[in-house]
Amino acid sequence: MTISSGLRTEIETALRGVAQLVLVIQEADSRGSLIFPSTTPEN
Numbered sequence: 675m676t677i678s679s680g681l682r683t684e685i686e687t688a689l690r691g692v693a694q695l696v697l698v699i700q701e702a703d704s705r706g707s708l709i710f711p712s713t714t715p716e717n
Contacts, residue, residue: 677685
C-alpha cells in the first residue's frame with residue numbers, strides 16, 4: 675500500500691494532534707474530573 679508523502683505527513687500531524695489531546699485529557703482526568711471513570715482506582 676503506497677501513500678503519497680503529502681498525505682502521510684497530514685496523517686502523522688493528525689495522529690500527533692490526537693496523541694496530544696489524549697495526554698491533555700488524561701492530565702485533566704488525573705486531577706479529579708471523571709472523563710475516564712474506568713481509569714480511577716476507586717471503582
